[in-house]
Amino acid sequence: MSCSHSQTQNSLSAKAFAEKLKALPEAPVIDVRTAEEFSSGHLNNAVNYDWNGSQFEAQIKILDKSKPVFVYCLSGGRSAAAASKMRADGFTEVYELEGGMMKWRNENLPETTNDQVSSTGMSEQDFRSLLNSDKIILIDFYADWCVPCKKMEPYLNDISKEQKNTLTLIRINVEENQELCQKLGISAIPVLQVYKNRKMTWTNTGFVEKEKVLKALE
Helix, strand or coil, rough: CCCCCCCCCCCCHEEEEEHHHHCCCCCCCCEEEHHHHHHHCCCCCCCCCCCCCCCCHHCCCCCCCCCCCCECCCCHHHHHHHHHHHHHCCCCEEEEECCCCHHHHHHCCCCEECCCCCCCCCCCCHHHCCCCCCCCCEEEEECCCCHHHHHHHHHHHHHHHHHHCEEEEEEECCCCCCHHHHCCCCCCCCCCEEEEEEEHHHEECCCHHHHHHHHHHH
């Protein structure tokens, strides 16, 4: 289980989504992330209707259900839920961005911000410098809203305490480190990576049990 979703008929790849946007320039584009996520970077002409906010149902009621509409989030999970809700409410043509903004950014497609200042976060050089250690490095790419990430956090913290003499846990918030994730090809969450002697020896995308992580650290 990861915070992305399986492809549906109207779930489009980033490039196909971009082409469909060009073909339907009058269609509303709905960003269903939080206001904070939206302000850090969003698609041009998008409006922010937070899927987990109290106003979502009221906000979509102003839309014409008989016309196309685009929805997206960070990695596809929330937009899939929103699109399903909209279809159940009678929307006839809802397009989802498969993999969300993470896939969009990996394809180097354009985005904008409310204040035109993007948050870059950690550089790739900074990231590589973290790997210069004699200890095993366990990297956790996560987001605050990601359910699998939240389920894994307690046992990752336990591992960090249990193996503090030989292991360093580094948690990287994907929203705060967009450029780094793009350069490293992180396009879904959660992602765990294990580095030994500055080389990646194991990686996993999606929820994973503690036992498998411990085995990868041996």
